[in-house]
Amino acid sequence: MAASWVYIEDIPRIQEGEVEIRGWLFNKRSSGKIVFLIIRDGTGYIQGVATLDNFTEEELDSFEKIPIESSLIVVGDLRREPRAPGGYELLLKRVNIVSYSEDYPIQKKDHSVDFLLERRHLWIRSRKQNAILRIRSEVVKAIRDFLDEKGFVLIDAPILTPSSCEGTTTLFSLDYFDLGKAYLSQSGQLYMEAACMAFGKVYCFGPAFRAEKSKTRRHLTEFWMVEPEMAFWDWQDNMKLQEELVSYIVQRVLEKRKRELEILERDTKPLEKVVPPFPRITYREAIEILKRNGQDIEYGDDFGGDEETIISNQFDKPVFIHHYPAKIKPFYMQPDPENPNEVLNNDLLAPEGYGEIIGGSQRIHDLKLLEKKLEEYNLPREVFEWYLDLRRYGSVPHSGFGLGIERTVAWICGLKHVREAIPFPRMIYRIYP
Structure with missing residues (x-):
């Protein structure tokens, strides 16, 4: 059975099971053979965890190269994780890119107010x-x-x-x-x-x-x-x-x-x-x-x-x-x-x-x-x-x-x-x- 599409704000009510999240890549990081994708969907943020259990090394390498604010649909299993944003994380099984966001202008650095207001x-x-x-x-x-x-x-x-x-x-x-x-x-x-x-x-x-x-x-x-x-x-x-x-x-x-x-x-x-x-x-x-x-x-x-x-x-x-x-x-x-x-x-x-x-x-x-x-x-x-x-x-x-x-x-x-x-x-x- 296909995973149900849910909003991140509803995850504390769902708590467990396989779910689908549709959103945008807010941030990312990697540690060894693990890639962490922070995903936002407008209602909240959740950490998606991609490992060799479900992906190849080539796929993990490609996840590290996804530009921030790219839109994506992911499927994974929910689990409690107090250290993660929102108290839950998603053990990823599938990652589908809807649209790549090349050269997103607002990066993780200081920008002037005028720069931000223009955007x-x-x-x-x-x-x-x-x-x-x-x-x-x-x-x-x-x-x-x-x-x-x-x-x-x-x-x-x-x-x-x-x-x-x-x-x-x-x-x-x-x-x-x-x-x-x-x-x-x-x-x-x-x-x-x-x-x-x-x-x-x-x-x-x-x-x-x-x-x-x-x-x-x-x-x-x-x-x-x-x-x-x-x-x-x-x-x-x-x-x-x-x-x-x-x-x-x-x-x-x-x-x-x-x-x-x-x-x-x-x-x-x-x-x-x-x-x-x-x-x-x-x-x-x-x-x-x-x-x-x-x-x-x-x-x-x-x-x-x-x-x-x-x-x-x-x-x-x-x-x-x-x-x-x-x-x-x-x-x-x-x-x-x-x-x-x-x-x-x-x-x-x-x-x-x-x-x-x-x-x-x-x-x-x-x-x-x-x-x-x-x-x-x-x-x-x-x-x-x-x-x-x-x-x-x-x-x-x-x-x-x-x-x-x-x-x-x-x-x-x-x-x-x-x-x-x-x-x-x-x-x-x-x-x-």
């Missing part, structure tokens, strides 16, 4: 990059599971929009047939506000685009966000959901992706502390922290990466900063009734110097106030008429937030730059591959 389509095969993207997948699944279990409805927001959400200076524009300019979405939030009036609790999950000419380690021009929106929730309800979600994501990764965190050599002790409640400070208190740490900053200034790092380093958990000045925040944020110069919003900064991963707020629900804000921000009223309708027909207080996937993944993985937290990064000087 991102190959770089994602490496152990570290593979581990990062598996953790990203777990983060996405955790978010979906958390919100779905709480009764949220997934609503897809459009990627092409007629207007700005976060400011007109960071828009990617294009000609939209005979209708003039359209823009790549900066956020699905405005559409989620419409959806929450229909479904109560909703979220969208998709790409967002910011034409910022920024080269910091926290910026991409294309990134992914999850954006929940909730009718009848105030800004404090909103923050409670945020800390529950972030804690759920982190604890889920700690539980499900231990192997990947080990590959990344991530110190998990700081992540184990990420449980509610998170500390909360006002914008004014954040300004005082920065001043005590030697920063030249005044009330009304916005925070950049350096300032966020200083603030977040004061805490061993994510920290909320709330009540920012209205003038440095978007038009749709609800002013504080007790101090209309500040808004009922929050940013959530990740610890260990990773900075903002969430921005959220209670939204303006009063029609006249929203109309006034559109004028103050010099935004074209005609493209926001549908948005104003939400305040004309059954308006209610409502709140929401956006969580950036790449920044969250970078923090959980302990990465220096968000470019490794997305499969194919888009930056100010990079749109290849």
Whole structure:
């Protein structure tokens, strides 16, 4: 009977017997008349052992010459081997090469980041990059599971929009047939506000685009966000959901992706502390922290990466900063009734110097106030008429937030730059591959 094709991740469940593995040659070595082939199949790694018991000397010599990343199909008997990757190895009986990989460009040596980014389509095969993207997948699944279990409805927001959400200076524009300019979405939030009036609790999950000419380690021009929106929730309800979600994501990764965190050599002790409640400070208190740490900053200034790092380093958990000045925040944020110069919003900064991963707020629900804000921000009223309708027909207080996937993944993985937290990064000087 032919050997069954199995995935390497399923081997601990199978434990023994003859199996077939289909994958790629990750590495190889030899010792005397034994050749060790380390094979990966996308789900894991296993050591295949070829000896004179099953092969000729000529065949063993040929195995030593197989280039790394050649694709192959192997058959062999499983056996436990604690010293081998994954705790099992395969006593090889057959080795069939599907395709030779001559002169594979990424070798077992140091390469520059630019070199690797130019070959991102190959770089994602490496152990570290593979581990990062598996953790990203777990983060996405955790978010979906958390919100779905709480009764949220997934609503897809459009990627092409007629207007700005976060400011007109960071828009990617294009000609939209005979209708003039359209823009790549900066956020699905405005559409989620419409959806929450229909479904109560909703979220969208998709790409967002910011034409910022920024080269910091926290910026991409294309990134992914999850954006929940909730009718009848105030800004404090909103923050409670945020800390529950972030804690759920982190604890889920700690539980499900231990192997990947080990590959990344991530110190998990700081992540184990990420449980509610998170500390909360006002914008004014954040300004005082920065001043005590030697920063030249005044009330009304916005925070950049350096300032966020200083603030977040004061805490061993994510920290909320709330009540920012209205003038440095978007038009749709609800002013504080007790101090209309500040808004009922929050940013959530990740610890260990990773900075903002969430921005959220209670939204303006009063029609006249929203109309006034559109004028103050010099935004074209005609493209926001549908948005104003939400305040004309059954308006209610409502709140929401956006969580950036790449920044969250970078923090959980302990990465220096968000470019490794997305499969194919888009930056100010990079749109290849």
